[in-house]
Amino acid sequence: xxxxxxxxxxxxxxxxxxxxxxxxxxxxxxxxxxxxxxxxxxxxxxxxxxxxxxxxxxxxxxxxxxxxxxxxxxxxxxxxxxxxxxxxxxxxxxxxxxxxxxxxxxxxxxxxxxxxxxxxxxxxxxxxxxxxxxxxxxxxxxxxxxxxxxxxxxxxxxxxxxxxxxxxxxxxxxxxxxxxxxxxxxxxxxxxxxxxxxxxxxxxxxxxxxxxxxxxxxxxxxxxxxxxxxxxxxxxxxxxxxxxxxxxxxxxxxxxxxxxxxxxxxxxxxxxxxxxxxxxxxxxxxxxxxxxxxxxxxxxxxxxxxxxxxxxxxxxxxxxxxxxxxxxxxxxxxxxxxxxxxxxxxxxxxxxxxxxxxxxxxxxxxxxxxxxxxxxxxxxxxxxxxxxxxxxxxxxxxxxxxxxxxxxxxxxxxxxxxxxx
Amino acid sequence: xxxxxxxxxxxxxxxxxxxxxxxxxxxxxxxxxxxxxxxxxxxxxxxxxxxxxxxxxxxxxxxxxxxxxxxxxxxxxxxxxxxxxxxxxxxxxxxxxxxxxxxxxxxxxxxxxxxxxxxxxxxxxxxxxxxxxxxxxxxxxxxxxxxxxxxxxxxxxxxxxxxxxxxxxxxxxxxxxxxxxxxxxxxxxxxxxxxxxxxxxxxxxxxxxxxxxxxxxxxxxxxxxxxx
Numbered sequence: 001x002x003x004x005x006x007x008x009x010x011x012x013x014x015x016x017x018x019x020x021x022x023x024x025x026x027x028x029x030x031x032x033x034x035x036x037x038x039x040x041x042x043x044x045x046x047x048x049x050x051x052x053x054x055x056x057x058x059x060x061x062x063x064x065x066x067x068x069x070x071x072x073x074x075x076x077x078x079x080x081x082x083x084x085x086x087x088x089x090x091x092x093x094x095x096x097x098x099x100x101x102x103x104x105x106x107x108x109x110x111x112x113x114x115x116x117x118x119x120x121x122x123x124x125x126x127x128x129x130x131x132x133x134x135x136x137x138x139x140x141x142x143x144x145x146x147x148x149x150x151x152x153x154x155x156x157x158x159x160x161x162x163x164x165x166x167x168x169x170x171x172x173x174x175x176x177x178x179x180x181x182x183x184x185x186x187x188x189x190x191x192x193x194x195x196x197x198x199x200x201x202x203x204x205x206x207x208x209x210x211x212x213x214x215x216x217x218x219x220x221x222x223x224x225x226x227x228x229x230x231x232x233x234x235x236x237x238x239x240x241x242x243x244x245x246x247x248x249x250x251x252x253x254x255x256x257x258x259x260x261x262x263x264x265x266x267x268x269x270x271x272x273x274x275x276x277x278x279x280x281x282x283x284x285x286x287x288x289x290x291x292x293x294x295x296x297x298x299x300x301x302x303x304x305x306x307x308x309x310x311x312x313x314x315x316x317x318x319x320x321x322x323x324x325x326x327x328x329x330x331x332x333x334x335x336x337x338x339x340x341x342x343x344x345x346x347x348x349x350x351x352x353x354x355x356x357x358x359x360x361x362x363x364x365x366x367x368x369x370x371x372x373x374x375x376x377x378x379x380x381x382x383x384x385x386x387x388x389x390x391x392x393x394x395x396x397x398x399x400x401x402x403x404x405x406x407x408x409x410x411x412x413x414x415x416x417x418x419x420x421x
Numbered sequence: 422x423x424x425x426x427x428x429x430x431x432x433x434x435x436x437x438x439x440x441x442x443x444x445x446x447x448x449x450x451x452x453x454x455x456x457x458x459x460x461x462x463x464x465x466x467x468x469x470x471x472x473x474x475x476x477x478x479x480x481x482x483x484x485x486x487x488x489x490x491x492x493x494x495x496x497x498x499x500x501x502x503x504x505x506x507x508x509x510x511x512x513x514x515x516x517x518x519x520x521x522x523x524x525x526x527x528x529x530x531x532x533x534x535x536x537x538x539x540x541x542x543x544x545x546x547x548x549x550x551x552x553x554x555x556x557x558x559x560x561x562x563x564x565x566x567x568x569x570x571x572x573x574x575x576x577x578x579x580x581x582x583x584x585x586x587x588x589x590x591x592x593x594x595x596x597x598x599x600x601x602x603x604x605x606x607x608x609x610x611x612x613x614x615x616x617x618x619x620x621x622x623x624x625x626x627x628x629x630x631x632x633x634x635x636x637x638x639x640x641x642x643x644x645x646x647x648x649x
Contacts, residue, residue, distance in 0.1 A: 033430050113429035164573075173576030250568050327428070334431035339571075371433055381503035381573040384437025389499045390429045 003087040007420055008292040011090050018097035019285035019308075020315040025104040026116050026277050027319020029327060031057075033367040034269040034350075036331030037343045043262035046325050052263075053270045053320055058313040060274025060355075061282075062306065064200045066207045067361035068276055069304060071141070072120060072283025073290075075361065077128045078136050079298040086296040087420065092131045093284035095412035096123035096405075100280070103405050113393055115365035118401040120280045121145060126406025127413050148362040149398065152353055153372025159349035160376030167341055168380075172251060178241055181257040185236045186229045192264040192348055193228030196271060197221045199355045207303065228264055235260035251341075258340035265347035272354035273366045274313070280363060282312035338374065342382055346373040368394055435500060438492065439566040442513055445488040446563045449520045452481040453556040453632065456523060457549050459530060464542070468534055475527035482524040489517050503570055504646045512642040516563075518635045519556065522628050529621060529628075538622065540610045544603045545626070551599060552632050555592040559636040561585060562643055574647055583647060586640040593637040600630045 004011070031053060038044050044052065082088045100119035107114040121142070128136045167188075174180040198221035201212060212220070236257055245252035286304045291297060320328075338346065350370040357364040371390065378386040455478050462470035492513055496506060529535070537545065562585040565578065572578045603626055611619045 033428050036428065036430065113432070168572055168576070172572045173578075175577075251571050331428040331431055334428065335434045337434045337437055367429060371429055374430065374433055375501070378501050378503075382570065383434070383503070384439055384567075384570055385435040386433055386501040387435045387497070387499055388501050389497070390433040392499075393432070394429060 003420060004090070004292060004296045007087075011094070011288055012292050014094055015090075015097070015285045015288035016311060018094055018101060019281050019311055020318075022097050022101035022104065022116070022120075023278065023281035023312045023315025024319035024322075025101055025108070026281060027053075027316035027321075028323035029104070029108050029319075030116055030277060030367060031270070031273060031316065031320055031324050032327035032331045033370060034273045035266050036328050037335060037338055037347055038262040038266035038269075039328050040332030040335050040338070041259055041262050041340045041343055043259050043340065044266050046329060048263075049266065049328060050317075050320055050325060052267050054313075054317050056267050056270035057274035057278065057316050058309070060271035060276075060358075061278035061309045061313055063208070064204060064271070064275035064355055064358050065279050065309065066304070068279035068358050068363050069283045069286060071145075071361045071363055072124070072279050073287045073304070075141050076121065076124045076138055076145075077132070078138055079132065081136060082132055083298055086291050086298045088131050088417075089298050090288050090291055091413050091416040091420070092124075092127035092409070093287045094416055095409045096120060096127050097281070097284045098412045099123040099126070099405050099408035103401065103408055107397075107401075112397055112400075113367070113390070114397045114401045115368060116277055116280045117363045117365045118149070118398055119405040120284070121363060122402035122405030123409035124284075125402070126409035129406070130410045131413050145362055148357060148364055149368065152357050152362070152364045152369050153375075155356075156349045156353040156369040156373035157376030157379070159352060160346045160373035161380050163345035163349055164342065164377050164380040164382050167345065171254065171341075177251060177254045178257070181254045182236060182239070185257050185261060186233045188344070188348075189232030189236075189261055189264055190225040190229035192225075192261075192268050192351075194221050194225030195348075195352045196268045196355055197224035199352065199359055200275075202359075204359050232261060232264060235263070255340050258344050261344050262340055262347070265344055265351065268351035268355075269347050269366070269370075272351040272358070274316075275358035276354050276364055277366055278309065278312040278316060279358075281315060282308050285311065337384055338377075342374075342377045346370065346377050349373040349376065436495065437567070437570070438496065438500075438502065438509055439570060441488055441492045441495075442509070442516070443563055443566060445485055445492065445513055446516050446560050448481055448485045448488065449516050450556050450560045452478055452485065452520045452523050454553055455481075456526070456553060456629075457546075459527060460537070460546075460549060463530055463535055464537055466534075466536070471530050475531040478523055478527040482520040485517055485520045489513055503574065508642050508645050512639060515635045515638045515642065519632050522632050522635070526625055526628050529625060533618075533621060535618065535621065535625075538607065538610055538614055538619075541603050541606045541622070544599060544606060548596065548599045548603055548626070548629055551592065551596050552629055555589060555596060555633050555636045558585065558589050558592055559639050562589060562640065569646070579647055582643065586644055586647075589636055589640040593633045593640075596630070596633040600626065 035049050039046060039049050079089050100116060100123045103119045104116055125137050125142060170184050171177050171180045198217060201217040201220055239256045241253045286308050289308060350373040353369050354364060354366050375386060377383055455474055459471060459474045462474060498506065500506060562582060565582050568578050569582060607622060
């Protein structure tokens, strides 16, 4: 307790710095995958993408991010045995943040497809094993989280597969694909607004003291869907047939209908990313703040203050502005094979899956779910060529990241313990 | 901090293999289209023209070869494709064989001052025209590949391409008919001609005939894509 009293402010400042460092890494790298498709398709410019990211990352973090933060903050580690020495948990959370941030930096500079989520989960487990004891890890919860890393891309893939099939049936295989596209496009845009807002609102806004019945949520989701649909219609109705482009590729005009629709999936991806990935950085930060401000209370009953979310969101936005936009441009130019209609299906599927996972408090990887969704499009025979080596690389990165994050967290933990006593 | 493009998404999405196949076919057809002109020079005994056209054919064949080998290098067996990888590889092989055949004909005509036997000229010309025609039809079919991928090889596009495949097969059948006529006519007059030249005319007719066989094989490959 004395240590917390003596170094409380330093711990808080360190936690904010490490939290910013980690979320900066997330913004510099991770976000590019989530939004690069829309940039590549020409639906949004890089400046617009940054603007969308600022608004929707925050919105996602505040509205739908609470449960994942809670999992990271107190779902994985059981601190019952260190009630008398709360500083252990503070060191651990700081070490986990630093370990995940450093691992992310190493991986990014090498081009490994690691996920921030996996780094932080690995780091937390690593600290708990050496700092408190293997029993302090809530293995049941960890098992669920690891299972969700396999299941969530599969869910994303299934939704994407069904969406692609529906666009084929309703639009591409119809007599006049362009007319059908214009007819059904507002419905698809409606789906974006409806699904994301329904998943977010359905008994999910308790932390903001908004308690809605199921019926009210559905009604509001329909309203949100209607609004997005109306905005979508405003862009879509301007799309004109382009006979020149159609000669080369018969569906060129139809694809042009989907281009403005990717504006909405860009927003939903940023929202989804905010709801899940912001938590990785701010969960440990919130834990430290809570322990210090309660004077050494490890059980953390207090609600998380909103300003912590803002710190996390700021880190991500700064990361995006300083480095992420470059990565986003590179990603955008490299994934032109994903045409707007397929990109739309993949992103809608991915965003819905991520927000759903966030609601259940499962820290998942936005990027891996997007990969799963693109594979779903591929399984519908909708993409020229997908290199499955990437899937193998991702599995390897899971196997490497968990121990790497864990070992680094152990090292940083002992270092911090040595410094502060 | 140097951020490489770590996007697994970019690694996942490879360039569509259908574009290079279409590009390859474009070059192959350009090559085949030179055949009537080449024989026009033979008829006019313009050996210089023959040599120049043979060189042009050679250049296009090389261009096609380059596309083909680049295509093969970008086809690791870890790819998830909407069609069978082996079928794609044999499709481009069939296309390439067309260019190879045209090149061989060019080489024969370049090294030997050949003269067309008057009796076969008419039916041989018909053979040439039909061969160019079947190549164009095969190209039309290949041009639909990216649309087919877009609709998952189903629906209206499926029916359209099935119809195109039928056209190619019908053309091949009628070319077989022309081939029989040319060969028979040549046989009837071969005793009056220089034996070595006759041998080479048989060889040339065979090479031209093979082109339509390759076009038909392409149609068969495409049918496999549709029936997957």
